[in-house]
Amino acid sequence: MNDRFLKACRREPVDCTPVWFMRQAGRYMQEYQAIRAKHSILDVCKTPELAAQVTLQPIDRFPLDAAIIFADILLPLEPMGLSLTFTEGEGPVIKNPVRDRAAVERLKSIDGDELRYVEEAIIQARKALTGKVPLIGFAGAPFTLASYAIEGGSSRNFITTKQFMYREPEAWHKLMDKLARVVTGYLRRQIRAGAQAVQLFDSWVGCLSPGDYAEYVLPHVQLIFEGLKRENVPTIHFGTGTSGLLSLMKKAGGTVIGVDWRVHMDEAWAGVGHDVAVQGNLDPVVLFAPLHEIERRVEDILRRAAGRPGHIFNLGHGILPNTPVENVAATAELVHKLSQR
Amino acid sequence: MNDRFLKACRREPVDCTPVWFMRQAGRYMQEYQAIRAKHSILDVCKTPELAAQVTLQPIDRFPLDAAIIFADILLPLEPMGLSLTFTEGEGPVIKNPVRDRAAVERLKSIDGDELRYVEEAIIQARKALTGKVPLIGFAGAPFTLASYAIEGGSSRNFITTKQFMYREPEAWHKLMDKLARVVTGYLRRQIRAGAQAVQLFDSWVGCLSPGDYAEYVLPHVQLIFEGLKRENVPTIHFGTGTSGLLSLMKKAGGTVIGVDWRVHMDEAWAGVGHDVAVQGNLDPVVLFAPLHEIERRVEDILRRAAGRPGHIFNLGHGILPNTPVENVAATAELVHKLSQR
Helix, strand or coil: CCCHHHHHHCCCCCCCCCECCCCCCCCCCHHHHHHHCCCCHHHHHHCHHHHHHHHHHHHHHCCCCCEECCCCCCHHHCCCCCCEEEECCCEEEECCCCCCHHHHHHCCCCCCHHHHHHHHHHHHHHHHHCCCCCEEEEEECHHHHHHHHHHCECCCCCHHHHHHHHHCHHHHHHHHHHHHHHHHHHHHHHHHHCCCEEEEEECCHHHCCHHHHHHHCHHHHHHHHHHHHHHCCCEEEEECCCCCCHHHHHHHCCCEEECCCCCCHHHHHHHHCCCCEEEEEECHHHHHCCHHHHHHHHHHHHHHHCCCCCEEEEECCCCCCCCCHHHHHHHHHHHHHHCCC | CCCHHHHHHCCCCCCCCCECCCCCCCCCCHHHHHHHCCCCHHHHHHCHHHHHHHHHHHHHHCCCCCEECCCCCCHHHCCCCCCEEEECCCEEEECCCCCCHHHHHHCCCCCCHHHHHHHHHHHHHHHHHCCCCCEEEEEECHHHHHHHHHHCECCCCCHHHHHHHHHCHHHHHHHHHHHHHHHHHHHHHHHHHCCCEEEEEECCHHHCCHHHHHHHCHHHHHHHHHHHHHHCCCEEEEECCCCCCHHHHHHHCCCEEECCCCCCHHHHHHHHCCCCEEEEEECHHHHHCCHHHHHHHHHHHHHHHCCCCCEEEEECCCCCCCCCHHHHHHHHHHHHHHCCC
């Protein structure tokens, strides 16, 4: 098996820097679009054969060092009692958002059996991968899940979420605790089904001040990483816009800290400390650039990571729709070529 | 005259920390809404009597230490040849966005006379202020202006802007240079009309990696601050999401660096160096919180600023619509009360 990715997660030396891309299975690929022409996102997620098939698509095409199970971070909200739909172009919509303490109380503390289809997809994807590369499981982090649950969809300024947090701190902590427990159980089940590492996506947590993060988010994320320790697999703690939060995120947990492009990799790694691995940090929009511009930026990131064991190359966020497929391939190849030890 | 603000800009000791709020004249005030019920944003901007009147509204109501002229950062784009309209709720729309080199060439290098109405508003606002507090002038920074010019409006991921930057670097630099020269002249005219300090709003520059900022933005911003030096007024360099860019922004210029809430004030100030003043950094959404929560956060910011000369209290971005007016008043009072020397 190609175990570069798992070795780097454990900060062990590797022959070259491992690379995978968030949302590497996605709309930018024709193979993916062909599946989505016939099935909704939720259908693909809930049909293990399809989810496994989509998971493998980028692995069959690009020299990536890890697969990530195809799923959506919002899946757990549905069995918890929220009505989840995806509208074309608009993203997720929750018709009965959480707006008060009573709504928090009504949320079901599911044990994860309702998401059994994700475990099944993991089992099938592992089988189809035949050990070629490791498989990553994932879940949304409590803050990011709470933001969708409260806003009822995507948000720009997270005003409703923060208002809830400031005005109803008890209900907020209750909500975060419920989400943290569901996420812990869900990730544990993914690991037991065969996920060889897991990533916690706190995609929108960068909207918070460090003080608010420490008070309203950190303890709940800590619960998750503590709860996963005995599973003994690498855990990746990811967010965007987190340049001022990275050391707090490290404190919250994770054996790998995700870094977005808004901070230099060397500064970020020095900031969180070299006793933890890092993942990142190319701007996803760079994949639209001419190849020589991509190469300059890949080189810069590798130079800043300085060949230190514990760097996993990735984007700072997911691959965007309309990203040229050939640039995804070229970037993965460049990472390997330019980081040969 | 209350000169706390100007003293703090120069890092001179003050009796208590000066405070003003970005977008302190805005939709959250009934007085403002009454004007806007009868006049569009552009009408208010272009009618010096109205612009001066709106500028004074928050000064008459709250214990603020500076006024900022009412205007819009996009005003210079109109005489440069772009069609600017504001749609209700949607924000600004530019019907003929800049998408290629030819469009950059077509942009007019205006000398600022076309924006004479802003100077007139400054003259009238200064007169109406009768020396009560200083008046700040402002302009959008080249990157932020370019992002509107290229995207044709607001953007979430700035994909079109960055693609232009990566694919047409020469045209990009030409565009940035044109904008930088227009902005320099425009700010110089504002100062000569009576603005006692100026703020450069690079509101969206935080979407860039530090490497891209250094290459595609910094030299153009540097041109502006260099060009304003002989005017001998404080210059504030503002952006959001800039935790990883602050030291580069300082290098680009400004006697005061704006800091948003996504980084602790003490870390930000130490990062840029104590040889520059700082402005910030309360999350605008905190103004929706109960008063005791606002107080805790104001206290924290003041504690982190440590009474060091050179701190101007502000939000990390503009006041949001629907912000409770009484909380704006209370916050300004709290800043003064809690920072008494």
